[in-house]
Amino acid sequence: xxxxxxxxxxxxxxxxxxxxxxxxxxxxxxxxxxxxxxxxxxxxxxxxxxxxxxxxxxxxxxxxxxxxxxxxxxxxxxxxxxxxxxxxxxxxxxxxxxxxxxxxxxxxxxxxxxxxxxxxxxxxxxxxxxxxxxxxxxxxxxxxxxxxxxxxxxxxxxxxxxxxxxxxxxxxxxxxxxxxxxxxxxxxxxxxxxxxxxxxxxxxxxxxxxxxxxxxxxxxxxxxxxxxxxxxxxxxxxxxxxxxxxxxxxxxxxxxxxxxxxxxxxxxxxxxxxxxxxxxxxxxxxxxxxxxxxxxxxxxxxxxxxxxxxxxxxxxxxxxxxxxxxxxxxxxxxxxxxxxxxxxxxxxxxxxxxxxxxxxxxxxxxxxxxxxxxxxxxxxxxxxxxxxxxxxxxxxxxxxxxxxxxxxxxxxxxxxxxxxxxxxxxxxxxxxxxxxxxxxxxxxxxxxxxxxxxxxxxxxxxxxxxxxxxxxxxxxxxxxxxxxx
Amino acid sequence: xxxxxxxxxxxxxxxxxxxxxxxxxxxxxxxxxxxxxxxxxxxxxxxxxxxxxxxxxxxxxxxxxxxxxxxxxxxxxxxxxxxxxxxxxxxxxxxxxxxxxxxxxxxxxxxxxxxxxxxxxxxxxxxxxxxxxxxxxxxxxxxxxxxxxxxxxxxxxxxxxxxxxxxxxxxxxxxxxxxxxxxxxxxxxxxxxxxxxxxxxxxxxxxxxx
Numbered sequence: 001x002x003x004x005x006x007x008x009x010x011x012x013x014x015x016x017x018x019x020x021x022x023x024x025x026x027x028x029x030x031x032x033x034x035x036x037x038x039x040x041x042x043x044x045x046x047x048x049x050x051x052x053x054x055x056x057x058x059x060x061x062x063x064x065x066x067x068x069x070x071x072x073x074x075x076x077x078x079x080x081x082x083x084x085x086x087x088x089x090x091x092x093x094x095x096x097x098x099x100x101x102x103x104x105x106x107x108x109x110x111x112x113x114x115x116x117x118x119x120x121x122x123x124x125x126x127x128x129x130x131x132x133x134x135x136x137x138x139x140x141x142x143x144x145x146x147x148x149x150x151x152x153x154x155x156x157x158x159x160x161x162x163x164x165x166x167x168x169x170x171x172x173x174x175x176x177x178x179x180x181x182x183x184x185x186x187x188x189x190x191x192x193x194x195x196x197x198x199x200x201x202x203x204x205x206x207x208x209x210x211x212x213x214x215x216x217x218x219x220x221x222x223x224x225x226x227x228x229x230x231x232x233x234x235x236x237x238x239x240x241x242x243x244x245x246x247x248x249x250x251x252x253x254x255x256x257x258x259x260x261x262x263x264x265x266x267x268x269x270x271x272x273x274x275x276x277x278x279x280x281x282x283x284x285x286x287x288x289x290x291x292x293x294x295x296x297x298x299x300x301x302x303x304x305x306x307x308x309x310x311x312x313x314x315x316x317x318x319x320x321x322x323x324x325x326x327x328x329x330x331x332x333x334x335x336x337x338x339x340x341x342x343x344x345x346x347x348x349x350x351x352x353x354x355x356x357x358x359x360x361x362x363x364x365x366x367x368x369x370x371x372x373x374x375x376x377x378x379x380x381x382x383x384x385x386x387x388x389x390x391x392x393x394x395x396x397x398x399x400x401x402x403x404x405x406x407x408x409x410x411x412x413x414x415x416x417x418x419x420x421x422x423x424x425x426x427x428x429x430x431x432x433x434x435x436x437x438x439x440x441x442x443x444x445x446x447x448x449x450x451x452x453x454x455x456x457x458x459x460x461x462x463x464x465x466x467x468x469x470x471x472x473x474x475x476x477x478x479x480x481x482x483x484x485x
Numbered sequence: 486x487x488x489x490x491x492x493x494x495x496x497x498x499x500x501x502x503x504x505x506x507x508x509x510x511x512x513x514x515x516x517x518x519x520x521x522x523x524x525x526x527x528x529x530x531x532x533x534x535x536x537x538x539x540x541x542x543x544x545x546x547x548x549x550x551x552x553x554x555x556x557x558x559x560x561x562x563x564x565x566x567x568x569x570x571x572x573x574x575x576x577x578x579x580x581x582x583x584x585x586x587x588x589x590x591x592x593x594x595x596x597x598x599x600x601x602x603x604x605x606x607x608x609x610x611x612x613x614x615x616x617x618x619x620x621x622x623x624x625x626x627x628x629x630x631x632x633x634x635x636x637x638x639x640x641x642x643x644x645x646x647x648x649x650x651x652x653x654x655x656x657x658x659x660x661x662x663x664x665x666x667x668x669x670x671x672x673x674x675x676x677x678x679x680x681x682x683x684x685x686x687x688x689x690x691x692x693x694x695x
Contacts, residue, residue: 186652
């Protein structure tokens with residue numbers, strides 16, 4: 001029961017405390033301790049040092065062990081950074097948002113943990129809808145027109161998307177009619193056990209509805225628009241949180257239904273739909289990079305691209321599946337650094353347009369370097385994680401003889417590489433008289449920079465250390481999906 | 486009896502298609518909420534149990550009282566114009582709705598040959614989902630979008646009763662709570678939108694583009 005308390009009840013209680021207490025510093029300390037407890041427990045659970053006993057509708061398996069670690073990790077860093085972020089003076093209106101910031105953050109942690117630990121589709125649905133609700137007001141942090149529009153669009157598209165996913169869940173219970181007893185329907189393991197007996201037509205319909213519905217939240221094309229708007233207009237820590245963990249929460253739902261499908265005759269059908277979705281997302285990112293004029297949107301589209309790659313890896317199976325899981329871990333870490341540095345640039349220049357941000361390297365040298373390194377890391381330059389996981393996915397594609405897809409992906413990635421680095425170099429190096437004289441003051445080394453350096457080191461060390469625990473866990477996920485390398 | 490309520494439910498969709506008044510949408514939401522609550526009580530008329538009462542009562546509380554009152558309050562507070570400005574003619578819209586409903590009913594009856602299914606509630610629910618999406622596409626006012634979303638949710642609820650494999654009560658309650666909070670947040674957002682953009686129409690939301 002202790003695990004359930006720390007994972008879900010403690011953050012809930014913390015958000016209640018944040019409601020009562022009005023001091024933001026106290027909010028921060030409460031959230032910080034919650035984050036530490038959460039991280040320590042998820043590390044223990046991940047290393048199987050703690051035996052979990054969870055109530056009905058909740059359960060832990062290798063896949064939730066992996067995803068909850070990613071969530072804890074992202075959340076921990078985001079909370080640490082948040083206090084410094086909140087201290088920055090912005091405008092009068094933002095003061096109002098600060099009161100609810102940590103409250104909503106804690107509620108987000110509780111609902112996201114519940115989504116990841118659920119073992120029942122209904123519970124998963126309720127919890128993941130709650131994550132949307134907790135993040136939506138945070139998108140509106142700056143209280144300006146853009147953020148308001150972004151929040152409205154995000155809330156609307158995702159709510160409708162999730163409603164569609166719910167129709168999919170209902171179809172799933174239709175597919176299992178007369179096979180599973182009442183009251184045991186919609187539990188993951190029951191469905192997996194009886195996957196081959198499920199009604200094929202309803203299973204197919206269910207997969208389409210769940211995949212399309214949740215792809216509004218994952219940010220897979222063609223349903224990515226609300227998600228991109230939200231990530232590009234949210235404050236940086238929230239954008240990092242969304243790219244690093246919220247998209248994966250939605251991906252988890254797709255993984256759950258995919259796990260059922262792998263044991264049925266619908267497998268190849270589901271595979272092709274996911275591959276189409278992922279190729280479309282890569283194409284959308286590829287097309288956007290040509291005309292990008294907003295660097296935060298650029299990063300949001302980079303998330304669309306990487307979630308597309310992850311989906312592709314999952315659909316391909318085998319070694320690519322392993323690569324995709326590694327990719328989701330590395331992507332989540334990398335996105336924190338990227339968005340935090342982009343936030344620093346935005347704070348200094350007060351603009352998200354690539355046009356009006358020039359010579360960052362001169363004015364913000366530390367931020368500039370870190371931004372450059374993290375962009376190179378996300379583009380797949382060794383020794384950072386993304387490189388290794390992408391190689392694994394490509395290898396998986398070769399082994400399964402999907403040459404056509406591999407060539408298409410290589411083509412898209414090449415142009416994304418060229419265009420994205422072009423835009424980023426424009427921000428970093430292009431000289432401009434107007435800006436070079438304005439900021440004479442030297443940039444101070446702040447906590448955000450230290451954390452970014454630590455995260456970048458982490459990103460390089462994890463793949464190079466060949467961590468056995470992560471590998472074993474991923475292998476057992478693979479085993480749960482009935483796949484082999 | 487179940488079929489009778491479902492048909493009433495579908496008829497309310499036609500009313501949505503032709504009405505001009507914003508308040509009529511709210512009344513339709515109330516009416517649909519009552520129908521859903523009645524549908525849930527039906528199986529328990531002869532075998533009373535306290536658990537069977539909780540869910541219908543919550544539906545009445547949330548879908549019949551809280552949400553419609555809240556939307557009415559928004560309409561009053563923001564002084565939204567009573568009439569909607571349709572993007573397409575009402576008659577065309579009605580024809581589209583009727584055609585969609587007929588197609589859905591036909592398709593459902595074809596599907597039901599293969600699998601055991603309550604045709605009329607299932608098809609009515611699905612029609613509500615489609616009409617909800619139409620409202621979001623064809624209407625300009627954001628408040629109508631919220632109503633469209635709620636009609637869509639009602640449709641999903643009807644389908645879930647048609648499938649008859651009940652979700653656990655705790656989860657049903659969670660779903661209702663989520664829907665309520667969504668509407669609540671949308672209401673707050675609408676308030677802000679009316680402050681910042683001085684309007685409630687989707688045409689104001691054009692700032693974010695690639």
